[in-house]
Amino acid sequence: MVDPGGEAEPVVVRLGDRSHPVRIRAGGSRELGADLAARVPGDRAFVTTDRNVLPLHAEAVRDDLERSGFATRLHVIPPGESSKSLSELERMYGELAEWRHESGEPIVAVGGGVVGDLAGFAAATYRRGVPIVHVPTSLLAQVDSSVGGKTGVNLPRGKNLVGAYHQPTAVYTDPTVLATLPEEEYRSGLAEVVKYGITSDAGLVASIETNAEGIANRDPGILAPLIRRCVGIKARIVEADEREEKGERLLLNLGHTVGHALESATDYALRHGEAVSIGLVCACRLALARGRLSAADADRVRRLLTGLGLPVDVPAHLDRSRILEPLRRDKKIAARRIRFVLPESIGRASVAEVSVEEVLASLG
Numbered sequence: 001m002v003d004p005g006g007e008a009e010p011v012v013v014r015l016g017d018r019s020h021p022v023r024i025r026a027g028g029s030r031e032l033g034a035d036l037a038a039r040v041p042g043d044r045a046f047v048t049t050d051r052n053v054l055p056l057h058a059e060a061v062r063d064d065l066e067r068s069g070f071a072t073r074l075h076v077i078p079p080g081e082s083s084k085s086l087s088e089l090e091r092m093y094g095e096l097a098e099w100r101h102e103s104g105e106p107i108v109a110v111g112g113g114v115v116g117d118l119a120g121f122a123a124a125t126y127r128r129g130v131p132i133v134h135v136p137t138s139l140l141a142q143v144d145s146s147v148g149g150k151t152g153v154n155l156p157r158g159k160n161l162v163g164a165y166h167q168p169t170a171v172y173t174d175p176t177v178l179a180t181l182p183e184e185e186y187r188s189g190l191a192e193v194v195k196y197g198i199t200s201d202a203g204l205v206a207s208i209e210t211n212a213e214g215i216a217n218r219d220p221g222i223l224a225p226l227i228r229r230c231v232g233i234k235a236r237i238v239e240a241d242e243r244e245e246k247g248e249r250l251l252l253n254l255g256h257t258v259g260h261a262l263e264s265a266t267d268y269a270l271r272h273g274e275a276v277s278i279g280l281v282c283a284c285r286l287a288l289a290r291g292r293l294s295a296a297d298a299d300r301v302r303r304l305l306t307g308l309g310l311p312v313d314v315p316a317h318l319d320r321s322r323i324l325e326p327l328r329r330d331k332k333i334a335a336r337r338i339r340f341v342l343p344e345s346i347g348r349a350s351v352a353e354v355s356v357e358e359v360l361a362s363l364g
């Protein structure tokens with residue numbers, strides 16, 4: 001598990017002919033060209049990033065690709081969720097066409113989940129599919145969005161309404177790039193790390209508790225094995241239920257039913273990970289009320305999230321019934337019953353049907 005020099009084996013996502021490695025290595029974002037050259041035909045790569053990540057990491061990725069013999073084209077999008085749009089997608093298609101991007105040539109996405117989702121969808125659809133390579137630079141992208149093959153863009157009516165599954169050719173995850181991530185973004189990503197621990201890995205939770213200082217300092221030696229554990233968990237779940245048809249993948253929604261409702265009730269003033277953090281505490285409270293989780297475990301989750309600098313209480317000023325409005329419209333609701341992920345203990349969760357009233361009570 002320990003990854004001092006970062007020479008550990010990649011996590012392999014095993015999906016038949018769509019199997020691929022996730023290489024988790026300090027400095028790996030500056031040394032991926034040679035590995036990629038062996039995985040794709042030709043010697044051209046379309047590199048896409050956002051304006052924030054461009055000078056911090058994407059130029060270095062491009063330089064490395066060029067040193068490895070790739071001709072590159074750099075495509076830059078404005079930072080932020082609003083770039084996951086049909087208009088940015090069209091702009092990317094336009095540049096791909098102008099550059100005469102050919103079928104086997106990769107699109108290399110260097111950035112957070114926004115760049116990855118947009119570029120992934122462009123890659124899924126341009127010329128009926130070209131390879132996508134992820135170089136995730138936010139913690140959320142490293143532990144979550146770069147793994148699993150979901151891609152897509154938003155419509156004015158809702159998030160991720162247009163999308164496709166498109167597995168990457170390879171993922172190059174470098175914990176050192178997190179050094180430049182804004183503090184709130186970093187903390188927000190930690191909520192997803194805690195989520196993985198509660199659903200699937202008690203040892204991961206213990207490891208977060210033990211390594212609080214290294215995590216706060218973003219020590220790559222501490223982060224690499226933590227990220228590896230999260231990627232491993234997601235990889236196993238995706239292997240079992242790639243297209244979210246069987247239920248395993250639903251477990252990754254722990255904390256997200258209330259989390260999504262809070263994001264929307266606060267008009268996105270709460271970041272995704274902050275809302276998920278509160279959602280995790282609510283899920284624990286609901287499980288506690290049903291006698292499914294011990295008070296000691298619920299307290300432990302709350303302390304852990306607080307220690308990471310994440311919020312754990314539904315903001316006092318929020319009208320509880322307003323929070324439930326989007327919950328009532330949630331696509332997972334059938335006849336006022338909600339499919340809800342409940343923790344059973346630290347490291348174990350399952351899906352249960354709960355009532356809107358129980359969710360309301362869990363808001364505290």
Ligand SMILES: NC(=O)c1ccc[n+]([C@@H]2O[C@H](COP(=O)([O-])OP(=O)(O)OC[C@H]3O[C@@H](n4cnc5c(N)ncnc54)[C@H](O)[C@@H]3O)[C@@H](O)[C@H]2O)c1
Pocket residue numbers: 050051052053056057079080081084111112113114115117137138139140141144145146147148149150151160177178179180181182185
């Ligand atoms: N495909 C999936 O399975 C999946 C899963 C979860 C989330 N998502 C999607 O991911 C998106 C959110 O991703 P995100 O949180 O990474 O947001 P993001 O891509 O907007 O990145 C957050 C901010 O951090 C900046 N940034 C990224 N890396 C940086 C670095 N190393 N240094 C400095 N700044 C950096 C970005 O420019 C941006 O301003 C959402 O659109 C969500 O729907 C997708």
Ligand SMILES: [Zn+2]
Pocket residue numbers: 192256272276
């Ligand atoms: Zn999430």
